[in-house]
Amino acid sequence: xxxxxxxxxxxxxxxxxxxxxxxxxxxxxxxxxxxxxxxxxxxxxxxxxxxxxxxxxxxxxxxxxxxxxxxxxxxxxxxxxxxxxxxxxxxxxxxxxxxxxxxxxxxxxxxxxxxxxxxxxxxxxxxxxxxxxxxxxxxxxxxxxxxxxxxxxxxxxxxxxxxxxxxxxxxxxxxxxxxxxxxxxxxxxxxxxxxxxxxxxxxxxxxxxxxxxxxxxxxxxxxxxxxxxxxxxxxxxxxxxxxxxxxxxxxxxxxxxxxxxxxxxxxxxxxxxxxxxxxxxxxxxxxxxxxxxxxxxxxxxxxxxxxxxxxxxxxxxxxxxxxxxxxxxxxxxxxxxxxxxxxxxxxxxxxxxxxxxxxxxxxxxxxxxxxxxxxxxxxxxxxxxxxxxxxxxxxxxxxxxxxxxxxxxxxxxxxxxxxxxxxxxxxxxxxxxxxxxxxxxxxxxxxxxxxxxxxxxxxxxxxxxxxxxxxxxxxxxxxxxxxxxxxxxxxxxxxxxxxxxxxxxxxxxxxxxxxxxxxxxxxxxxxxxxxxxxxxxxxxxxxxxxxxxxxxxxxxxxxxxxxxxxxxxxxxxxxxxxxxxxxxxxxxxxxxxxxxxxxxxxxxxxxxxxxxxxxxxxxxxxxxxxxxxxxxxxxxxxxxxxxxxxxxxxxxxxxxxxxxxxxxxxxxxxxxxxxxxxxxxxxxxxxxxxxxxxxxxxxxxxxxxxxxxxxxxxxxxxxxxxxxxxxxxxxxxxxxxxxxxxxxxxxxxxxxxxxxxxx
Numbered sequence: 001x002x003x004x005x006x007x008x009x010x011x012x013x014x015x016x017x018x019x020x021x022x023x024x025x026x027x028x029x030x031x032x033x034x035x036x037x038x039x040x041x042x043x044x045x046x047x048x049x050x051x052x053x054x055x056x057x058x059x060x061x062x063x064x065x066x067x068x069x070x071x072x073x074x075x076x077x078x079x080x081x082x083x084x085x086x087x088x089x090x091x092x093x094x095x096x097x098x099x100x101x102x103x104x105x106x107x108x109x110x111x112x113x114x115x116x117x118x119x120x121x122x123x124x125x126x127x128x129x130x131x132x133x134x135x136x137x138x139x140x141x142x143x144x145x146x147x148x149x150x151x152x153x154x155x156x157x158x159x160x161x162x163x164x165x166x167x168x169x170x171x172x173x174x175x176x177x178x179x180x181x182x183x184x185x186x187x188x189x190x191x192x193x194x195x196x197x198x199x200x201x202x203x204x205x206x207x208x209x210x211x212x213x214x215x216x217x218x219x220x221x222x223x224x225x226x227x228x229x230x231x232x233x234x235x236x237x238x239x240x241x242x243x244x245x246x247x248x249x250x251x252x253x254x255x256x257x258x259x260x261x262x263x264x265x266x267x268x269x270x271x272x273x274x275x276x277x278x279x280x281x282x283x284x285x286x287x288x289x290x291x292x293x294x295x296x297x298x299x300x301x302x303x304x305x306x307x308x309x310x311x312x313x314x315x316x317x318x319x320x321x322x323x324x325x326x327x328x329x330x331x332x333x334x335x336x337x338x339x340x341x342x343x344x345x346x347x348x349x350x351x352x353x354x355x356x357x358x359x360x361x362x363x364x365x366x367x368x369x370x371x372x373x374x375x376x377x378x379x380x381x382x383x384x385x386x387x388x389x390x391x392x393x394x395x396x397x398x399x400x401x402x403x404x405x406x407x408x409x410x411x412x413x414x415x416x417x418x419x420x421x422x423x424x425x426x427x428x429x430x431x432x433x434x435x436x437x438x439x440x441x442x443x444x445x446x447x448x449x450x451x452x453x454x455x456x457x458x459x460x461x462x463x464x465x466x467x468x469x470x471x472x473x474x475x476x477x478x479x480x481x482x483x484x485x486x487x488x489x490x491x492x493x494x495x496x497x498x499x500x501x502x503x504x505x506x507x508x509x510x511x512x513x514x515x516x517x518x519x520x521x522x523x524x525x526x527x528x529x530x531x532x533x534x535x536x537x538x539x540x541x542x543x544x545x546x547x548x549x550x551x552x553x554x555x556x557x558x559x560x561x562x563x564x565x566x567x568x569x570x571x572x573x574x575x576x577x578x579x580x581x582x583x584x585x586x587x588x589x590x591x592x593x594x595x596x597x598x599x600x601x602x603x604x605x606x607x608x609x610x611x612x613x614x615x616x617x618x619x620x621x622x623x624x625x626x627x628x629x630x631x632x633x634x635x636x637x638x639x640x641x642x643x644x645x646x647x648x649x650x651x652x653x654x655x656x657x658x659x660x661x662x663x664x665x666x667x668x669x670x671x672x673x674x675x676x677x678x679x680x681x682x683x684x685x686x687x688x689x690x691x692x693x694x695x696x697x698x699x700x701x702x703x704x705x706x707x708x709x710x711x712x713x714x715x716x717x718x719x720x721x722x723x724x725x726x727x728x729x730x731x732x733x734x735x736x737x738x739x740x741x742x743x744x745x746x747x748x749x750x751x752x753x754x755x756x757x758x759x
Contacts, residue, residue, distance in 0.1 A: 044143065046111045048072045055209040057173065059111040060159075060166040061090055067194055067206030069096045071103050074112030075159070076150040076400050077241055078430045079671075080726045081664035084239045085156055086163055088660055092232035093167025093224055095191030096205070103240055105424050108403050110143040116158035117149050118142035121500060121527070150400040151435060151556060153628060153724020156660060160722055168221045170212070177212035178203050187222075192230065226658065236663040241426070250426050253383035256396045258453040261385070262291060264446045265310035266456060268299040268466050269321030270690035271328060271552055272514070276300050277320045287313040294449045298512075301446050307457055324514060328551045328690045333373070337474040340495035340548035347524035350533040353540035358489035362480045365579055367572055369477065371564040371752040372684035373469040373552065377697060380428025381463035382436070386443035387453040388413065393420045397440045398427035404507040405437040411510050412441045413448060431675070432556030436468060437507050461695040468513075468555030469685070471497045471528075472548075475568040485580030485587060489540040492532055492568065496561070498525035498547050499554040506553075513553040521549035531562030531731060534569050535598055535626045536591035552687070558675055559730035562627055566731030567738070567752060570623040574614075574739045575748060584614045584739065585622055597655045598626055600716060601633035608712060609635035609651035614743060619648070621739030623732040630656040630723035634673070634732040637709075638740045645681060645741070645755060647709035654713070654728065657720035665725045669713045672729020677703050680734040684753050701753065 047056040054070070056062045062070045071087040083103045091101045106112045119138050141147070175189035178196040181203070189198045196203045226233065244250035269276070276295060284290060284302060289309035294301045300319050304310035326332065340346075384397035386409075393413060399405045402422045410417040427434050443456040458466070473496035482488040498520045505516035529545045557563065577587035585606050592599040602624050605611075612618045624633040632654040639646045650673050659665045682701025685692035694700055738749040 044110045046109050049107055055213050057170040057213065058166050059106075059109060060163055061094070061170050063170070063205055063209040065206050065209065067097075067100055067204050069094065069101045069194070069205075071101065071163075072106040072112075073103050074106040074109075074148050075114070075155045076398070076402075076424055076427060076430075076434070078150065078398075078400070078427045078434065080155070080668060081239055081241075081661065082150070082155045083241050084237065084664060085660045086159065087240060088232055088235075088237055089156075089160060089163040090167040093164050094171050095193070097194035098232060098237060100194055101240070106148075108146045108148060108406070110146055111162070113142040113145070113147040114149045114154060114158050115139045115142045115147075117152050117154045118147050120152060120154070121504065146403045148401070148403045149435070151432060152560070153726040153728065155724065156722050157628070157724060164223065165221065168223050169217055172217060172221060173212040173215050174205050174208050176215040177208040180211075234659055234662070237661060239664065245426070251396075252380060252426050252428055253385065253396065253398055254380075254455070254457060256385040256425075256455060258385065258387055261453040261455055262303050262305060262450060263307040263310050264294075264301045264303045264443070264454050264456040265307060265314045266299055266301040266442060266458060266462060267314055267317070267319050268462065269319070270323060270465065272324050272690050273298055273321035274324030274514075275322050277322045279320075280316065280318045284313040284317040287316060292450060293317070294446045296442075296445055299442065301442065301456070303446065303450050303454060307455070311459060323690060325551060329687050333472055333550045333552065333687065336550040337370075337472065337495040337548050340546040341476065341493065343522070343546060345522040345524055346493075346544050346546040348542055348544045349526040349529055350541065350543040352538070352542075353489075355489050355491055355540050355542050358480055358540045359478070359491070362489075364478050364480055365576060366476070366478045367575055367748070367750060369475045369568045369571060369750045371473050371567060373472045373554070373687075374557065374679055374683040374752075375464060375467045375469050375685055375692070375700065376429075376431045376433040376557065377464075377683060377700060377702065378427075378429030378431060378433060381460055382433070382439040382458040382466075383456060384439045384443035385453065385455040386440070386447035388444055388448040391419060393444060394423065395420065395440045395444060396423045396425055397443070398425045398430070398434050399437065399440065400427075400430060400432075400435040401437060401507050405440045408437045408441050408507070408510055409444045413444055431558040432560075433467065435503065435507065435556045460697065464685070464692050464695055468503070468553045470557035470560075470563065470679075471499045471554035472550065473561075473564045475564075477568060477572045479572070479576055481576060481580050485577070485582040485590075487536065487538045487576060487591065490534070490538045490542070492529075492543045493546065494529050494532070494544065494565075494568070495546045495548045496528045496564075497550055497552075497554050498523040498528050500527045500556065500560065501525050502553065503555050517549070517551070517553055521547065523547050528561050529565060530560060531565035531625065531627060532569055535595040536573075536588070537594055538591065558672070559727045562625065562727070562731045563676070563679060563734075564752070566623070566625045567734045570625070570732065570735035571738050571748075571750065574621075574623075574735070574742070585611060588624065595626070595631070597716070597718070597720075598624055598631040598633070601631050601653045601655055604714065604716065605633040605635045605651055605653040608653065608714060609637070609649065611635060614739065616743055616746070618743050619740050620743065621736040621741070623736035623739065625728070625732040627728045627731065628723055629720065630654065630725070630728045632669075632728050632732055634736045636733070636736045636740050638737060638744075640741075640744055645737075647677070647703075647707060649710045649712070650677075650708070650733070651712045652714070652729065653716065654725070655716040655718050655720070656725050656728065657718050657722045659715060660722060662715065665715065666713045668725040669729040670711050672725075672727060673711060673713075673733050674703060674708055676730040676733030677708065677737070679730070680737050680752060680754050682753055701755075
């Protein structure tokens with residue numbers, strides 16, 4: 001990592017804790033020997049948990065005597081289709097009959113760790129400490145810590161190889177069992193539709209499963225060709241989770257029912273509440289059905305026979321909190337972002353060439369951009385059900401981080417982690433907020449106090465007040481244009497909190513929100529400017545992050561920093577195109593000689609969308625983005641009707657490598673585009689006295705079905721490895737819409753949301 005100047009020299013040597021702490025302390029304390037121990041690979045002989053009649057084939061697959069294929073899924077199903085995608089990858093390599101394929105959430109185990117997300121999260125500091133050994137060190141840390149996490153569109157790319165290997169291994173073992181029965185070479189056997197055959201004889205995989213598990217695998221596994229007429233991979237197979245969601249049998253947090261269970265409502269105060277000051281207990285106890293009150297540091301809960309009674313009693317309880325530090329409002333957030341640029345904690349994370357000589361004495365184009373905080377506003381508020389008994393604790397909750405949640409509950413109750421079981425449930429939306437673990441901890445503490453099972457459900461207002469939003473950010477962009485409109489120099493300085501470092505302290509270290517805020521206040525982080533290493537061939541280029549202490553806890557969000565990074569970058573590209581007098585599509589294409597996939601996305605979307613060149617009055621805008629190996633281009637067409645943005649069309653073309661299931665991929669891109677539209681037009685709270693002013697979904701300008709317009713999504717045929725599709729649809733929508741609005745009004749839109757929020 002290169003630094004921005006002498007005043008920041010030495011910043012690269014300061015490393016955040018990794019637990020991030022467990023890995024780094026070994027290198028600091030014991031030198032080479034400790035490093036070798038930290039990264040020395042261990043052998044994990046992990047098998048899927050089985051019941052009678054089932055046979056495990058490694059950690060990801062088991063087959064029962066009836067031939068049902070059960071795929072173990074360590075990732076949370078958040079509506080992104082991961083249950084179906086994982087099953088599809090295994091079933092294709094195995095040769096299973098899709099009608100016999102089922103899935104089961106995986107229990108904690110080292111091989112279920114999301115090493116890819118761990119690498120993204122920790123790569124910067126660990127690579128600084130360990131150099132070329134950094135990736136191996138992170139992988140070992142993730143495995144030993146059972147770091148099961150869902151997020152960052154990493155599910156398919158993180159586990160694709162493991163799942164393909166699981167299917168291939170089981171196919172070979174089943175063929176070996178059949179071959180021994182038939183006295184033929186196993187290489188002459190194959191499996192199609194769940195039937196093992198050598199071309200003459202046939203046997204069902206269920207009847208061979210127990211025998212097959214006793215054979216040894218060959219040194220090299222034979223894999224199926226990826227493009228075959230009968231392939232399940234790449235087919236638009238129906239989702240496995242949809243039937244249960246349609247008939248109501250799928251369990252969400254609010255559906256859990258346990259014997260003697262009661263209900264709880266909670267009040268946690270503003271974002272910087274330090275402690276509970278007073279309550280009106282007498283008034284609360286007048287509510288029929290009210291049972292008890294549970295007080296903890298920073299929050300209070302009421303239990304009752306039903307949630308409505310608990311919530312009514314909570315309102316009458318009228319809790320008053322004492323704030324820690326100054327109040328948070330829009331003015332304080334803006335001042336903190338400005339102050340960050342004047343601090344000494346900034347660091348440079350992307351660099352090409354030398355900007356100094358290019359900018360010196362030259363005419364520089366400058367523009368400043370802002371994004372406001374953005375709330376998650378998932379359909380399902382935070383919720384959890386807990387049962388606490390002397391020897392075991394059970395938690396039912398939607399979670400993207402089941403193992404950190406289990407550790408947090410064990411820490412809060414002061415019990416052994418092995419006594420805590422977390423049952424991950426379907427999530428009714430997340431967008432990153434279900435990475436937080438506090439609802440499970442709260443439910444466990446309330447259940448312990450009540451001595452009966454408790455279901456905790458946050459109210460909508462509580463979900464809004466205690467949200468950890470997408471961070472606000474401010475960018476100072478500068479560029480020098482050369483002959484022909486080519487960009488010769490580019491500087492992006494971004495002030496924003498180190499959000500993902502802050503989140504890790506909450507879920508990885510168990511720190512309270514205030515502790516995590518204080519610990520990361522001066523921590524520059526490459527993840528805070530992800531997506532800003534632009535794909536354009538700009539010879540002199542730099543991106544700096546300036547950590548901002550805004551006093552507001554922030555969290556993971558769909559697209560993370562790419563969501564605002566693309567807005568800064570693509571909006572500035574559009575402004576430069578206008579100044580250079582070059583049509584916006586051509587302006588981009590001339591700088592994409594090294595990125596043919598992205599260039600093809602742009603030319604294809606222009607053709608499909610009937611691109612008119614971004615001329616005045618067209619209502620059209622175009623933008624593109626690359627993210628984790630995928631590429632996308634988005635064209636929007638909009639109008640202004642009575643001062644309101646009226647979307648006409650959204651056209652997107654993406655290259656996301658080989659698609660496991662094109663229907664699910666299309667759904668995810670469409671969902672990302674609509675999410676990006678919500679970010680562009682709303683989702684931003686007004687903070688006053690540390691509280692958001694709006695307490696309902698209707699207060700946040702979220703798009704309705706009639707607001708979206710026609711959506712077209714196309715994928716380029718690609719032989720590249722599969723990439724995540726859950727987030728890549730988000731970043732390019734806002735800059736494309738900003739560009740489109742500029743053609744209608746003649747002014748530039750440099751702030752998200754793009755339209756003024758009603759007071």
